[in-house]
Amino acid sequence: MAPPRILLCGDVLGRLNQLVKRVQSVNKSAGPFDALFCVGQFFPDSPDRLDEFMEYVEGRAQIPLPTYFTGDYGVGAAKVLLAASRNSGNLGFKMDGFKVSENLFWLKGSGKFTLHGLSIVYLSGRQSSEAQQFGTYSQDDVDALRALAEEPGIVDLFLTYPFCLFHE
Template sequence: MSPPRILLCGDVLGRLNQLFKRVQSVNKSAGPFDALFCVGQFFPDSAEQLEEFMGYVEGGGGGHSQIPLPTYFIGDYGVAAPKVLSTASRNSANLGFKMDGFKICDNLFWLRGSGKFTLHGLSVVYLSGRQSSNGQHFGTYSQDDADALRALAEEPGVVDLFLTYPR
């Protein structure tokens, strides 16, 4: 079995057209890749970029609105983050304890809080958001998330990828 091929990127800031055009180019020249991990602010930082972003999240047939490979993100803050993420949280497919991400739409997964999962044989551990002292829901992690991460660190085994983005 060949090792998985993973792409990583930082702040997306809602520029999904630019991101996925670049991903398709890299995939064509050096791929195929199995997944993309985004470890910065994923959502737009202004309302002007919202239409492009929502074109992917809401689907829309054909063209640029398709996400070309499984994409996982931890930067759960920015314009529209509360709306999109609260909708995903209520989706019946996302109910229960999810370590491998809440599905936002086809090929797009939100890694919420902290967790550990296996993807194509790689052990992935993450801590999403900024530390919260007031229990804010989106864009932050709680003390419980940090404690869960400490417990994961005590488990035997190798961690292949550790994703976090302090801000």
């Protein structure tokens, strides 16, 4: 069995047309790839990019391969993610992502899951001492991640942005 092929990218800033075009080009020339992971700010940084972004969220445009993101802040983030978290398919304890739309998954808080045989650990958002539903992680998320790190086994991908340092 061939190892999985994964693409990684940084800040998307809501530019999903540009992202999809680039992914299709790379997939055609060097693919096929099994998944895309986006770290950094996934949502638009200004309201003028929200219409393009919503085309994908509402299913009028398609993301070509399973795409997972951790940057749950920016323009429109709260509205989109609140709707996703209320979707009946996303109820319950989820480590492998809340489905936002076809091929688009939000990695909330912190967690660990397996995808195509790879062990993936993530910390989503920016650090904040204030309890917010979207865009931040809390000390509880860091503590949960630390507990996951103490479990036996190998972590193949560790996703976080900007970066996380564990302090004792």
